[in-house]
Amino acid sequence: MRGSAEGGQVGSPQLMRRLNTQRVLDHVWNGEPVTASELIRETGLTRATVLALCRELADQGWLGVLENSRRAGAYTKGRPALRYAFRRDACHVIGVDAGQHRISASVADLGGREIGQGERAFEPGRFDPDRQSGQERRKEVLTAIDAALDDAGLTSGDVGAVVLGVPAPVDAEGRSPVGLNRFWGQSNPDLVTLGAERGWECVVENDANLAALAELDNGAAEADSSFAALLSGERFGAGLVLRGELLRQPRGGAGELGMLELVDGVESPEALGHWARHHAREALASGGTGALAEYGQDEVQAEHVFGAARDGDPLALDIVDRLADRLARICVVLAGLLDLDRIVLSGAVAPALSGLVEAARAKFAEYLYAPWLDITVSELGADAVRTGAVRCAVEQVHARALQGDHVSSLLARGVLRA
Amino acid sequence: MRGSAEGGQVGSPQLMRRLNTQRVLDHVWNGEPVTASELIRETGLTRATVLALCRELADQGWLGVLENSRRAGAYTKGRPALRYAFRRDACHVIGVDAGQHRISASVADLGGREIGQGERAFEPGRFDPDRQSGQERRKEVLTAIDAALDDAGLTSGDVGAVVLGVPAPVDAEGRSPVGLNRFWGQSNPDLVTLGAERGWECVVENDANLAALAELDNGAAEADSSFAALLSGERFGAGLVLRGELLRQPRGGAGELGMLELVDGVESPEALGHWARHHAREALASGGTGALAEYGQDEVQAEHVFGAARDGDPLALDIVDRLADRLARICVVLAGLLDLDRIVLSGAVAPALSGLVEAARAKFAEYLYAPWLDITVSELGADAVRTGAVRCAVEQVHARALQGDHVSSLLARGVLRA
């Protein structure tokens, strides 16, 4: 009965082994192929140990062994080293941006490379949450996922984890509050239970949080730095990354911006699109002229404003200036309180906003002394949330990689710390 | 040369041993005496192992062995168990609240029990930072510390760690920005270097952060919960505890409230005392009457306002109401953005503010739906910062307890994670 029962072994050499396995896995995870010598250098372990660990990970399917050693360029003397490569295709993940007007799903490998897409879009323009029941929405999400799987040529069984991003706060159990805001419950009709139907590990997460994860992965910010991903959809939402770690609160309310109602010159958590439209209509109603007048007071949209501003239309420029002030004030609140290094403006409209951000930077400096703060536009455009969902799903797989191993249960029991 | 060089041993059984030692130490740290059986239950280790670890910790001086086993009450059959008790007197720490008007130092044991005090106070009323040079201030701090040591009957050599709380942001190196705010540089004239003169481990920390640590230790909040300690001195400062951990940013700006200038109905980071005075003088200047009029427009102080409000004076009550609104708005910003469980109002005046907080609670509910939020007054009164400094110093000792051991260097090298 020695070394078998899974309750025991708390402090035994076996545990050491698992810790080292995890360490090596972490090192190679989604990295370039490595030789044992490199791992020896990085982990401080002995050659014999490292090789044993690599063999173990290879047996488990996480590592592939590349016999063709002696990488190009590296000068070569002595016996060529084996090279171990992380197997990005060990399993696949699904990331979904389940927005209000559009659900887009993608299948990706463990390196985050998309290999399949699926999409469901609803009528553009105004969205009436009451027109879509929870059941319908769940079906739409599944349809998008299935389309993505189909596109990738994979099946349910290849899926290691699913992450769904929704425009609502999400608590630790994956649920969103109902009743407070009719959009919230509608956005997340118990989507966590959706994975169970297919036997998937399923996580629901707030969209701004996922956008933040995407930026984190994108290397926009240095490790250990702090930033906010400000997602400008219908309403603003922020994903807060503090010291390299996404802040997730049990109730899911971190980064909610309802409090902007109390901020001078901001007045509401409505996002840039809303205000661009609002200011344009207001201006046209009171006799404003210029490029925007072409669209008519009731038809003018946010994109028209940003387009006209790029072309130098004075009215549009004035509106952009007012939006920049709003944005700057939001940045002051976030960066001032949390001492951020960076604020990334994200969302579908983001790519069109470089001028706005530039103006916001200047205004920010008037309100707060924080010359280190970088206000930038996300490079990810409309894909930010989905990209973040994929990254989050990969993390899920990573975290569970050695599950069934003993460490995991020890971590769960708090025997080991983090 | 086996098992000796300190570079090696990365993944060996020796490391396992150190991890387990740390685990047992964490369990007993500042807790009640325990028997080996209890540790066996809590750690999952074997009796033989636990006893070996306890013996080791006892040899190192962290644990004392209480032969008088068979604790009162516990019914007793069989051989009485040895009991091991954490030695709170293994060494002592110094916590200092280096405020603008008052420097108070205390010597405490590792249980946080104060056993010596020292204090330096400057003229009450207006404080002119230019009147005190950095050198003078350093001397004052040392004087307070020496007085506390003297009071405790201890000497320099008994000191395991020193923590100094200052009313200024403090960066990772213990320094405060100079130039931006004349009070900041003045409050922290390179106090980190002060420990070196006496051979002490010395840490400088922001006062609100220390107040937050004090609340954390005080058990006011459950482990893993999130709260802000709102320190109301000359200006507001907040210590942010997120998921049970104090947020410390490299530049030290977390919890700085300069951004309150942009919050509607708050307008500045000046704290309650300032505004109480301000409103009272304003009211008296425009002919206000009542209890406050006795003091005269130029003499009336914040305490007068709070006192009069307790006695039901209408003018004072009106002022308190306005302060409560301000406080409520600040709470909305903090709790709304970070999804806090609790906000603790701290500082010397806090004990007098229970009425104000009650009013603030009601107003808060008008601004934000967050019925779970607890707005309370600290029980620690004027001692919060010093208490937090002591706690922080104890943590320093705890973190370094097994230093010289191999784990520490491994943690430093990133071989182990947190």
Next chain:
DNA sequence: GGGCCTAAATATAGACGTTGAATTAAGAGA
């Protein structure tokens, strides 16, 4: 093609800490 060189992989012995079971110890009650 055979020797030489280098660096990687493998094999083997040694050390250490943990487990788990057997043994001894310390009190309380009959």
Next chain:
DNA sequence: TCTCTTAATTCAACGTCTATATTTAGGCCC
């Protein structure tokens, strides 16, 4: 004094890592 119960101690077995010695794999040179 004997028995009962629970703790502490002892010891062999085991697993993992380290450290050293040995083998292997490929260039390079003659």
